[in-house]
Amino acid sequence: MTTSHEPAGAPPAHARPAPGGGPLPVVLVGAGKVAHAAHLREIRDLPGAVRLAAVVEGDPVRSAAVRAAGFPDAVHAADLDEAVRAGARAALVCTPWWTHRAVVGECLARGLPVLCEKPVSLDPAEIDELIAAERAAAVPVAAGYMKRHDPVVALFVAHCRARLARGRRLTVDIHDPNAPHQVAHLLPYDPPPFGPQPPPAEAALARALGPRADAVQREAYARGLGGSLIHQVNLVHAVLAGSGLALEGRLLHAEQWADGDSVGCRWRPSRRLAVDVAHQRLPGHRRYREVLEFTAEDSVATLTLPSPYARDESATLHVDSWDPATGLGARETRTAEPGHTGFRRQLLAWAAQLTAGGPPLPGLAEVRRDAAAVREAALRLS
Template identity: 75%
Template structure:
């Protein structure tokens, strides 16, 4: 039996903060333009862009062209604080995150940092020490956790975890310029090799004995994409005593690194299979999570995280072996209320003292540990 999705009224309603929080955007590259700037522009009651820290002239011009012509561009975090910033949204490349986030915390700014916050466990521990010293939170950019349909899926999985048999993730990702070209006011960067600073960071994170293929997979399919789904799996397993780290069965890569898959067995009754394929010839991003329990299947389909005209869809099918009766429910949400938008609203509420904590560095460490183990298992 079909069931309507979340109502349009539910989709539009959101708790308001007392006053918009003045934030600095650190790094105005692809994800800033494809996601965050347009959401900040549409959330004037929650956030106010007080400053941008960026050095690339093309990115600065793009900020000006995106409706933020009056926002000051500064060369440092300290200057952004003097311009009125009271929190930082960090969108620089991942290998710069430790230094940037630490600078923000030391300047008195709580942080929302794009994922991966870091792929280096030592860096995560160092940031946790600064977080503890300053008393300021670092929120991780796991925006899928804020999607209401994803939350329904996670709740369904948690409620049936004692009957679970398998949890799978299958991602077809173009990861190519055409995926975001319509969202950027400049030519999108081509897909290419990791820059030298990234290669150095990957060598530190995985160790000197790691191979080039392992480092590439760690930066791309594993750490660049599947780490988000690993976080969702950890959200399902939280409090159950089950873990991914230490329970890896195998990891495999193919197609010259374009495909990567991993299998974990958190306990004897449950396996977790995650697969990411980079398929630049595909026009659309496709992500499907499926949870199989003894009495049913829940399937979550997700569009591109940048899409505003599509929404997540959850289909739950359950049956009663005794009566032979089955039930099918479908849940969706209003398009336009992206995970990025809901994440920014939740962050604004946290900063205003009106909301709960967002996923943080403890989550980042747990996720990176599991994904790092998979990278080092690749042949």
Template identity: 75%
Template sequence: MGQQAGREPVPIALIGVGRVAHAAHLRELRDLPHALRLAAVVDTDPAHRAAVRAAGFEAAACATPAEAAAVGARAALVCTPWWTHREVVQECLELGLPVLCEKPVSLDPAEIDALIAAQARTGVPVAAGYMKRHDPVVALFVEHCAAHLDSARRLTVDIHDPNAPHQVAHLMPYDPPPFGPQPPPARAALERALGPRSTPVQREAYARGLGGSLIHQVNLVHTALSAAGRELAGHLLHADVWAGGDGVSCRWRPADALVVDLTHQRLPAHRRYREVLEFTAEEGTATLALPSPYARDESATLTLETWDAVTGLATRTVRTAEPGRTGFRRQLERFARALGPGGDFGRLPGLADVARDARAVREAALRLR
């Protein structure tokens, strides 16, 4: 849904013009002129800034968030590399710019605490880019899980992820970066986050399989568990890594009768992304199948199955949504509404979610051997 009639679109700054900006946010911003107006683009690479203008956006090319604020930006969409987020978000808060920051906002508990303190001091809100939370079919799945926690037995996540340039190459005006080692600033950030005694395997898994991908699903699990006041951290049973770090899995038991299993595998030869979540309770199952996060012509599918022990009959319900109703789009729409008069940032995941999710995946990373 768009903004209320007569309300001017909110001028925003896009900070960082890499893969997720081109593959997701710019495509959605083009279709949401009633809600958000791209007023400024901040990127250190002039070619990246020029590519946005070449795509038809009349946005000011800026070198810093301060320049973006000076040309009229009233909020910021932060899509820079994850290890730069703390510094960029902090600067935006000091400038009075509310932020929607791509995930992971940070993987370092100390950085997250610093951002929480800065948010409290400045009174400027930060929303976390957990776009899956805004998909209507995903929301139905989470609501179903929360409503059946009393009889829950198992919640599983299984992701087959190419995590390769071919996923987004057709959506970008220049070649996407190849999959490769973490750059030196990222390695330094990971060592700070996990501690100097952490291993390269732990740091790689934390940056990618755990913090880069499964952080989304950890957030969905936490959203469901919050109905019972539970979280994953402190309830880890085991964590494994294999295939040189390309596979990672973890198991938690947040309640005596409930286990949570999450697995991510990087499989470049699989040309299509595959993600399946399944919630098993005493009375039935809920299975959620998700397409690539960058797909606009596919939708999530939720299948609910229940059984009647007396008659032996089953009920099967399938829910899906119209293609194009992506989590990225609905996230930007809600961000725009939160920025307007009477807007409520409480409807968006925030730094408290980030801190809770990071505790869980960091605990899992440090268990890996």
């Protein structure tokens, strides 16, 4: 008779990465736009940290494109079980957002730690199910908040946190082409056109928002709020962490205009601080533009971010301050070396967490908090 010393609920030994055992072998689940425009090219350039062991993708064109992208040895598996047999010990989930509950749940059932693209889910009930599944599997689910891994963004968050008591306003303004031309040069096939939500997405949105939500609210929740601004809401929550302040329950108003292509909302976390965020879909613009600005009593910090898919640009942080006694002002500018994208740093941090005991990535607790805030805004849209 053999005796197991595994703790109750622990994943099987074959499904746990070996600490210090070389690059993390992963299965890519879903080889669509974000996989090709971001993750695959970073994995290809990080052979010492991450190895693509397997791919689960039902579309033969996209599956073949993975081979052409420089991964001829990756096993093209029919399912996760075959991927595990091929050596995968963690899962990078890049399927459409409305499939995440099922796909992440299947990964956890096999003991695979997960890095899931955002939004992990827009349904609080689904997120609670995943939290329970994560606890039972005893392996982590990391959320694809890749902006959190940009060192310039981290400097901005730290600046805001240090001056939060003197803060007056935190704003987010995004001009987003959200059009095929934004990523066409990064994909080995024609990018999908911008169009209506598919029926499974509509059904997921109806479950998430409830029967009283209208079509405009569902569309804004899926795209402007949940598809884009969820990133920036996460950054705002990172600024507020530990302060006792929150967004949910402090919403002043939410509105949409331009037939739903633009959405904005305002929160008042405290009597002294306002948070304003806006996302505008502008397909006629050729470039993505994102600006976050924190105004305090003694300074203004402005963070400018390029397209998340850009490798030849990087985030820039300007901090303007002044001395009331002398009237002299100062500007400090910080930027980072281009090419070291948030996607790249996120993969490195994830591999370090799983193979070397590195710090945890943002997880499901943050996903639930962020979704609660943007869901409240979606239901208040006018």
